[in-house]
Amino acid sequence: MRFKHNFNPGPAVLPEPVLAEAARAVLELDDTGISILETSHRSREFQSIIEEAEHLLRELMNIPDSYEVLFLQGGARLQFGMIPLYFLKAPGEKAGYVDTGVWARKAFEEARKVGNAIIVASSKDDEYRSIPLNFDVPSDIKYLHITSNNTIYGTQWWRFPESPVPVIADMSSDILSRPIDVSQFAMIYAGAQKNAGTAGVTIVILNREFMETGRMGELPEMLDYSAHARANSLLNTPPVFSVYVTLLTLRWLKHIGGVQAVYSLNQQKASLIYQVIDTFSEVYEGHARPEARSIMNVTFRLRDPRLEAEFLKVCQSAGIVGIKGHRSVGGFRASLYNALSIESVKVLAEVMEDFAKRKG
Numbered sequence: 131m132r133f134k135h136n137f138n139p140g141p142a143v144l145p146e147p148v149l150a151e152a153a154r155a156v157l158e159l160d161d162t163g164i165s166i167l168e169t170s171h172r173s174r175e176f177q178s179i180i181e182e183a184e185h186l187l188r189e190l191m192n193i194p195d196s197y198e199v200l201f202l203q204g205g206a207r208l209q210f211g212m213i214p215l216y217f218l219k220a221p222g223e224k225a226g227y228v229d230t231g232v233w234a235r236k237a238f239e240e241a242r243k244v245g246n247a248i249i250v251a252s253s254k255d256d257e258y259r260s261i262p263l264n265f266d267v268p269s270d271i272k273y274l275h276i277t278s279n280n281t282i283y284g285t286q287w288w289r290f291p292e293s294p295v296p297v298i299a300d301m302s303s304d305i306l307s308r309p310i311d312v313s314q315f316a317m318i319y320a321g322a323q324k325n326a327g328t329a330g331v332t333i334v335i336l337n338r339e340f341m342e343t344g345r346m347g348e349l350p351e352m353l354d355y356s357a358h359a360r361a362n363s364l365l366n367t368p369p370v371f372s373v374y375v376t377l378l379t380l381r382w383l384k385h386i387g388g389v390q391a392v393y394s395l396n397q398q399k400a401s402l403i404y405q406v407i408d409t410f411s412e413v414y415e416g417h418a419r420p421e422a423r424s425i426m427n428v429t430f431r432l433r434d435p436r437l438e439a440e441f442l443k444v445c446q447s448a449g450i451v452g453i454k455g456h457r458s459v460g461g462f463r464a465s466l467y468n469a470l471s472i473e474s475v476k477v478l479a480e481v482m483e484d485f486a487k488r489k490g
Contacts, residue, residue: 135474138452139281139427139465140303141323148378148469155374166374171367179370179377180363186380190389193312193335200334200355201363201373205321206233206302209332210240212353213298213317216344217272218245226250226271228291231258231280232458237300241275250274258283261422267293272343273316279304282456284429284463285422290314296340304426305333306383307468308393316340322372324426325468327379330372334358383468392468399466399475400425406479410486413437417461431461434489438462441485448481450474 136143144152155166162175169176184199193199202208214225224246227238230253241247248271251262258280267274274293277300279286286304291297296316305320312318316337323329336355346356351365358365383392404423407414407430417429432438441462445453455461464478 133449135448135450135477136452136470137450137464137466137474137478139324139456139463140321140467141329142325142465142467143469144328144375145379145382145469148375148382151378152371152375156371159374166371169370171364171370176370176373179374180368183373183377183380186377186384187333187335190306190380190383191310191312191335196338197312198334198336198338198341198355198359200336200358201368201376202332202334202358203330203369205329205332206300206319207236207240209300209319209334210237211244212355213273213275213319214241214245214247215353216349216355217340219272219343219345219348222246223272224248224270226268226274226295228252228262228265228274228276229254230261230277230285230287231283232456233282233300233302234275234277234280237275237277253285256419257417258285259417259422260419261285261287263289265291267291267295269294271295273298276300279307279424279426281424281427281465282429282459282463284416284418284424284427286424286426288422296337303467304424306389306392307396307426309389322376322379324465325379327376328372330369331376333376379469395472396425396466396468399470399472400428402472402475402479403428403464403466403482406482406486410483410490413486413490414482417459426466428464428466429455429459429461430463431455437489444485445478445481448477450478450481453478 159166228251229235229249251265253260273296275298281303298317299315301318302321303324306325318335320333322331341355351357407416415431453462455463
């Protein structure tokens with residue numbers, strides 16, 4: 131039973147049934163007599179867990195058979211460096227990055243440390259309020275990297291770029307939140323701790339043909355996608371519990387109707403908050419431009435900064451947690467990930483509306 135309305139940006143809220151089942155498994159996994167925390171990654175029990183997780187992910191996202199599905203470690207941060215290290219193989223090869231916020235920029239900066247990386251488009255001059263559109267993608271880059279949802283600034287790609295080169299997407303904060311065409315991308319990666327489970331496992335969806343253009347067999351195995359693929363994500367001891375929670379989350383998502391169903395719910399949740407921001411624009415200012423608004427992270431400020439402490443106290447009194455904006459930008463951020471109930475979002479919307487009526 132929840133006592134707080136959890137708007138944390140990650141690790142984020144998990145579905146109640148997932149928490150309950152995970153709690154039981156910590157004591158004993160499926161009548162095995164041992165805890166999931168004690169279960170060997172070489173056991174038949176864990177083999178069935180990771181196989182079902184892959185199967186459900188493929189089903190829910192309609193992932194083509196030509197793609198590898200990997201469960202890795204190190205979070206998206208490791209992928210920032212691993213991707214250019216693996217794919218920038220030949221001398222002179224370079225990669226293109228679209229700069230749409232802090233995490234997109236960090237991915238670019240990590241790539242520069244190990245290879246030739248360039249910025250092909252940026253919304254920095256717009257204070258990251260928008261997503262770049264209609265930019266030219268150089269045909270001489272090995273890949274184009276984008277961040278599909280920008281948690282800190284509350285912007286999201288609603289039309290993915292047409293590209294003459296393979297596209298790689300960091301979908302850490304919106305994977306499984308809306309239908310996408312996986313075949314548009316050569317690679318998708320995502321930390322699981324926002325929509326797909328808990329911290330500790332990173333999902334990688336990788337076109338096999340694109341994988342084979344990289345440095346197969348040339349890098350330490352832990353940095354070699356092909357080595358992980360050959361080992362079926364069991365190259366080393368995987369994060370057993372995190373993979374299990376991901377499986378439970380995927381089961382839950384399928385049970386409620388899949389990605390299309392949760393997308394409809396996510397649209398409703400975001401609409402509730404954006405409607406308050408727009409209706410009481412004399413009190414609230416949304417950061418993202420309307421056409422680029424994220425349905426995962428609603429970012430806003432109070433037009434009178436002197437009211438911020440009072441607003442935060444009102445939220446806390448209502449049991450709302452995790453609402454403060456990222457330390458680099460301030461303001462407020464409501465993270466509306468898949469498992470957050472619409473009831474919690476209604477509580478926040480009501481608090482915001484009441485506060486605006488009193489202060490506007």
